[in-house]
Amino acid sequence: MFTPATQFSVFLVNKPGILSKVCDALAEQKINVVALTLMDSVEHGVFRLVPANPPKARALLKSLNLPMTETEVLSAEMPNRPGAMADLCARLNSEHISIKYAYVTSGATGGRTTGIFKVDNTKKAIRISNSKRPGRKEKKVVRKNRAIRGR
Numbered sequence: 001m002f003t004p005a006t007q008f009s010v011f012l013v014n015k016p017g018i019l020s021k022v023c024d025a026l027a028e029q030k031i032n033v034v035a036l037t038l039m040d041s042v043e044h045g046v047f048r049l050v051p052a053n054p055p056k057a058r059a060l061l062k063s064l065n066l067p068m069t070e071t072e073v074l075s076a077e078m079p080n081r082p083g084a085m086a087d088l089c090a091r092l093n094s095e096h097i098s099i100k101y102a103y104v105t106s107g108a109t110g111g112r113t114t115g116i117f118k119v120d121n122t123k124k125a126i127r128i129s130n131s132k133r134p135g136r137k138e139k140k141v142v143r144k145n146r147a148i149r150g151r
Helices: 018-028 054-063 084-094 122-129
Strands: 002-013 033-040 044-051 068-079 099-104 112-119
Touching: 002 018, 002 054, 002 112, 002 122, 018 044, 018 054, 033 099, 033 112, 044 054, 054 068, 068 084, 068 122, 084 099, 084 112, 084 122, 112 122
Parallel strands: none
Antiparallel strands: 002 044, 002 068, 033 044, 068 112, 099 112
């Protein structure tokens, strides 16, 4: 099930210590980060984070005087198992919702993981995620018995 979330994209100059400065400030203010990703380009890195407390994170990030943007994304708690992401993507695809980008946590307590999705139609994605429609269909894998091959 999708829930709306606030994501901040902070643009960091590619110099030693810049990411550390942001992470230290988040830690000092006790701002928990639900999910994050860091991407590199020639000019700068893009540090995307979804905080547990967006207003507090917004104030802190503004005080650091770093260029940033704020975006509405969708958060989804998923089982931490093979195919969980495929199921969610299939549900969005079946309704012609385009996924612009996505990233997931490596796992949370209780065997769950959190996925962050930027889609082209957030309202429709939330609506269909609350329905009971199935995701992708399981494919049957037929394996030949290798022991028989040698006979």
